[in-house]
Amino acid sequence: MTKNDLAARARTLLDLHTAPEILTLANVWDVVSAQVVAATGARALATASHSIASSFGYEDGENIPLDLHLDMVRRIVQAVDVPVTMDFEAGYGNPGETARRAIEIGVVGGNLEDQMKPLDEAVEAVRAVLEAGRSAGIDFVLNARTDAVVRADKNAPRTEVIDEAIRRGRAFLDAGAPVVFVPGLVARDEIQTVADAFGPRKLTVISVPGVSLPASELQALGVARVSTGPFTQRVALTALQDAASALLGGGVLPANTRPLN
Structure with missing residues (x-):
């Protein structure tokens, strides 16, 4: 991929x-999985670090070696013709260098977790990733993630939890991140509060099976992006386990199975 293609x-x-x-x-x-999703007309693809780690037998949380993780993402980038954004968790100890290596293989966006580290440290990590993009001559689309909600004390007042998510998210936006990812937001009023605080098309959320609002409703609330994290792999694995159970129980594979590979 040429530099111009990457920038485009x-x-x-x-x-x-x-x-x-x-x-x-x-x-x-x-x-x-990338080819199957791309064939639906997807305009971009996002990798799931949890799912890639699971595919190789590793627990989530930067337990998969970075080289192995990047190699799979490289294969995905080369297999599709749409932009790919990578979840590189907390940056494997060096967010700027990890982003640089991701850009080298054709990645043009990424998720970066703050893991509730001190805010100045988290902001510096955001700046390092954005600088890696500038050095490569691209507008790297950083989806700066705050874990303020998913790591919050269950006994903490909810308004304080949301206020902290807003405080950290605004700091990431001020540092240059184009969007902020706040996993754990599923209630309509909380999504609206955070979206309003960030501004139009600045908030991204994750879709949780059986809990989250439809994408059309999230759009009306001003959300920029909704992704699925490990849940799409769980959908696939649920179908596999159900089919195997039926087969081993004396049945047959589903008649509507399509030749997608």
Whole structure:
């Protein structure tokens, strides 16, 4: 991929976040899952670090070696013709260098977890990733993630939890991140509060099976992007386990199975 191609994909991905229509991403974890999702007309793809780690037998949380993680993402990038954003967790100890290596293999966006580290440290990590993009000549689309909600004390007043998510998210936006990811937001009023605090098309959330609002409603609330994290892999694995159970129980494979590989 040429430098111009890389820059064009980065610009396309950024434009998808700022467009009136919400960007919906069904996260992928290997080449065939990427190809299957891309074939639906997906405008961009996001990798799921949890799912990639699971595919190789590793627990989530930067337990998969970075080289192995990047190699799978490289294969995904080379297999599709749409922008790819990578979940590189907390940056493997060096967010700027990890972003640089991701950009080298064609990645044009990424998730970076703050893990509730001191805010100045988290902001510096955001700046390091954005600088890696500038050094490569692209507008890297950083989806700066705050864990203020998912790591909050269950006994903490909810308004304080949301206020902290807003405080950290605004700091990331001020540092140059185009969007902020706040996993754990599922209630309509909380999503509206955070979206209003960040501004139009600045908030991204995750879709949780059986809990989250439809993408059309999230769009009306001003959300820029909704992704699925490890849940798409769980959908696939649920179908596999159900089919295997039926088969081993004396039945047959589903008649509507399609030749997608």
